Amino acid sequence: MKLLRYGPLGQEKPGIVDDNGDIRDLSGVVSDINGESLSNHLDKIKATDINSLPIVEGDVRYGACVGNVGKFLCVGLNYADHAAESGMPIPAEPEIFTKATSAICGPFDDVIQPKNSDKLDWEVELAIVIGKHTSYVSEEEAEDYIAGYCVCNDVSERTFQLEQGSQWDKGKGCDTFGPIGPWLVTSDEVKDPNNLSMWLEVNGKRFQNGNTKTMVFKPAFIVSYLSQYMSLQSGDVISTGTPPGVGLGQTPPLYLKPGDKIALSIEGLGEQSQTVVEYTQ
Missing domain, CATH: 3.90.850.10 (Fumarylacetoacetase-like, C-terminal domain)
Structure with missing residues (x-):
């Protein structure tokens, strides 16, 4: 999976890249791409039908691909x-x-x-x-x-x-x-x-x-x-x-x-x- 965060600085949302290269909104699955989701929700993301998720339209800012980094x-x-x-x-x-x-x-x-x-x-x-x-x-x-x-x-x-x-x-x-x-x-x-x-x-x-x-x-x-x-x-x-x-x-x-x-x-x-x-x- 290609996981990412998109949106204005400080307001990033979780996303995933589909097979066509489009960004799909993961907000309904996880709250962010961060330590909590990586440790507890990767299987949930993997089990999600990516093609059922909303496509993110237009040009968007890519945020850091991991949020709330501890070290x-x-x-x-x-x-x-x-x-x-x-x-x-x-x-x-x-x-x-x-x-x-x-x-x-x-x-x-x-x-x-x-x-x-x-x-x-x-x-x-x-x-x-x-x-x-x-x-x-x-x-x-x-x-x-x-x-x-x-x-x-x-x-x-x-x-x-x-x-x-x-x-x-x-x-x-x-x-x-x-x-x-x-x-x-x-x-x-x-x-x-x-x-x-x-x-x-x-x-x-x-x-x-x-x-x-x-x-x-x-x-x-x-x-x-x-x-x-x-x-x-x-x-x-x-x-x-x-x-x-x-x-x-x-x-x-x-x-x-x-x-x-x-x-x-x-x-x-x-x-x-x-x-x-x-x-x-």
């Missing part, structure tokens, strides 16, 4: 070639950081360049969405705890991240730095999350062109690893790292500026696009 966790340097372009060693264990949940936005919403930002960067990433309470699970068990996957743009401000102290979170958690969606694709429709092609373009030029098969730590391992240190709850999002081709790795480095247009996609999970805009108060 937004990320894995850094999880592609060996990206670590190399960043001038950093491949970590022996997953490099974990967080993005503020207030960074989450829709897949086609504008990316706002923060005040005092001069090194705004892009990162296409596969994100895991947790489906049920997860604690101390093995790698073999971990896939049973994954509700599905989505596209994430791990927007980053490199000055904040790398030049102003040792905490990455400052450069990762600004407003609009976490577009997720357009859909949450349930695990049963993702044949092999360890072999998905992915790309990102800026102003029509392709900078990232990778595949999840080159990840150092695979999704099931990441879920198992994190569950040894914290419980994961339904609706939590884990972004799993980016392949090479980020702005930081260009020669010379290249960063986003207002007016730039970003497009990104992961095989089977849909496509996002954003325009960079200047912060205004």
Whole structure:
């Protein structure tokens, strides 16, 4: 299933994509696509005759594909070639950081360049969405705890991240730095999350062109690893790292500026696009 949330910011409704690519309104089945519905109502959604649901007409805003996210966790340097372009060693264990949940936005919403930002960067990433309470699970068990996957743009401000102290979170958690969606694709429709092609373009030029098969730590391992240190709850999002081709790795480095247009996609999970805009108060 391709689950989504649509409508104005703060007023999103649950939806599902039918076989013709139309959005069907799920409001009569669940109240939202969030932790509660993922843990308790996925079977109810699966049992619903999608073609009996109302079609959503006209152009609509896509919201973040998961609502009320409790934790937004990320894995850094999880592609060996990206670590190399960043001038950093491949970590022996997953490099974990967080993005503020207030960074989450829709897949086609504008990316706002923060005040005092001069090194705004892009990162296409596969994100895991947790489906049920997860604690101390093995790698073999971990896939049973994954509700599905989505596209994430791990927007980053490199000055904040790398030049102003040792905490990455400052450069990762600004407003609009976490577009997720357009859909949450349930695990049963993702044949092999360890072999998905992915790309990102800026102003029509392709900078990232990778595949999840080159990840150092695979999704099931990441879920198992994190569950040894914290419980994961339904609706939590884990972004799993980016392949090479980020702005930081260009020669010379290249960063986003207002007016730039970003497009990104992961095989089977849909496509996002954003325009960079200047912060205004």
